[in-house]
Amino acid sequence: MINYRVKSKKLLILCVLFSISVVLASCDFNNNKKESNSEETSKAVTQPTTESKEDKFDKIINNMSLEEKVGQMFYVRCNESNAIENIEKYHLGGYILFYENVKNKTKDELKSDIQSYQDNSEIPMLIGVDEEGGTVVRVSANSELREDEFLSPSDTYAVGGWDMIKSDAEEKADLLLSLGFNVNMAPVCDITSEPDAFMYYRSFSGNTENECKFVKTVVEISKSKKLGTVLKHFPGYGNNADTHYGMVYDDREYSEFVENDFKPFIEGIKSGADCILVSHNIVDCMDADLPASLSENVHKIIREELNFDGVIMTDDLVMSAITDFTDGSAAAVSAIKCGNDILCCTDVDVQYPAVLEAVKNGEITEKQIDESLKRILIWKDKLGLL
Numbered sequence: 001m002i003n004y005r006v007k008s009k010k011l012l013i014l015c016v017l018f019s020i021s022v023v024l025a026s027c028d029f030n031n032n033k034k035e036s037n038s039e040e041t042s043k044a045v046t047q048p049t050t051e052s053k054e055d056k057f058d059k060i061i062n063n064m065s066l067e068e069k070v071g072q073m074f075y076v077r078c079n080e081s082n083a084i085e086n087i088e089k090y091h092l093g094g095y096i097l098f099y100e101n102v103k104n105k106t107k108d109e110l111k112s113d114i115q116s117y118q119d120n121s122e123i124p125m126l127i128g129v130d131e132e133g134g135t136v137v138r139v140s141a142n143s144e145l146r147e148d149e150f151l152s153p154s155d156t157y158a159v160g161g162w163d164m165i166k167s168d169a170e171e172k173a174d175l176l177l178s179l180g181f182n183v184n185m186a187p188v189c190d191i192t193s194e195p196d197a198f199m200y201y202r203s204f205s206g207n208t209e210n211e212c213k214f215v216k217t218v219v220e221i222s223k224s225k226k227l228g229t230v231l232k233h234f235p236g237y238g239n240n241a242d243t244h245y246g247m248v249y250d251d252r253e254y255s256e257f258v259e260n261d262f263k264p265f266i267e268g269i270k271s272g273a274d275c276i277l278v279s280h281n282i283v284d285c286m287d288a289d290l291p292a293s294l295s296e297n298v299h300k301i302i303r304e305e306l307n308f309d310g311v312i313m314t315d316d317l318v319m320s321a322i323t324d325f326t327d328g329s330a331a332a333v334s335a336i337k338c339g340n341d342i343l344c345c346t347d348v349d350v351q352y353p354a355v356l357e358a359v360k361n362g363e364i365t366e367k368q369i370d371e372s373l374k375r376i377l378i379w380k381d382k383l384g385l386l
Contacts, residue, residue, distance in 0.1 A: 078096065128184065208260045
């Protein structure tokens with residue numbers, strides 16, 4: 001005889017167990033869904049960090065006129081008599097100050113000058129100076145700003161070894177930043193061995209390994225303080241003469257550059273330098289016809305062989321090596337076309353209109369200008385300017 005009461009009880013238990021399993025499965029599904037949603041939310045929160053920075057640069061670029069974009073590519077020798085006027089007229093990306101902009105000024109006066117340039121610029125400016133030490137000191141040459149001039153890198157090392165190289169880099173960065181500068185046009189990466197060579201007293205060493213260690217030290221310390229650095233003078237002067245006074249021809253083999261001269265630049269790139277300055281030397285093994293600063297092949301070496309994706313800058317286009325080679329307007333256009341992002345220049349009144357016209361007539365594409373501008377904005381952002 002079938003016990004219907006037991007059977008009903010079993011069915012009831014089965015039903016209850018089934019219901020519980022359904023509820024548990026539902027809870028597990030919901031938990032998984034919540035975790036999935038949580039992961040998606042987390043991704044959505046973290047992902048835009050990179051995107052938002054890119055968006056910020058793109059937004060800035062998209063809201064700029066062509067005149068403003070071109071202006072950002074000019075890093076101009078500061079003329080105090082029309083400094084504010086030129087910022088507004090040419091939308092300048094930066095000023096480089098020399099001793100005449102610094103001499104006889106107190107710290108407060110110099111800070112006020114630099115702040116006035118920033119106050120009159122819609123996009124914060126690169127404000128740079130050559131404070132290498134030794135024969136090139138623009139700031140510490142003024143005793144109001146530092147009691148003694150900075151020693152040359154080699155003399156600094158001779159006095160106190162690597163510890164003094166570090167403290168020297170720290171003091172330079174702190175001093176320049178306190179005055180309103182955000183770029184030091186250093187370190188010198190050139191390797192020289194002959195006392196008669198132009199770069200001998202500006203170069204740290206004739207030894208490649210020591211030069212690399214020096215560059216690494218200066219770049220890392222400067223970067224930690226958000227002071228911009230400029231690796232100069234690519235592809236390396238070696239023991240050659242001074243391009244300020246005429247064209248210089250370098251007939252060394254390419255292997256010598258690879259084994260020696262390129263290495264301090266590579267070390268600087270690895271250490272976080274954001275800019276490389278290119279010299280005006282004609283280097284036969286790279287381009288026998290054009291100064292390095294105007295050579296597409298030299299810039300291709302920087303991008304493709306050194307894998308550098310930062311800002312490339314010319315040495316000043318007013319130097320005799322360039323003015324003896326071509327006129328200022330042609331030099332400026334050629335400098336952009338071959339791959340420079342920033343023109344270090346004195347004759348902005350001549351060179352800015354030439355570049356602007358070259359973009360308008362299609363000789364230079366606006367796309368190339370935008371790519372350079374983005375690299376410049378990335379640098380400014382890393383310096384805390386944007």
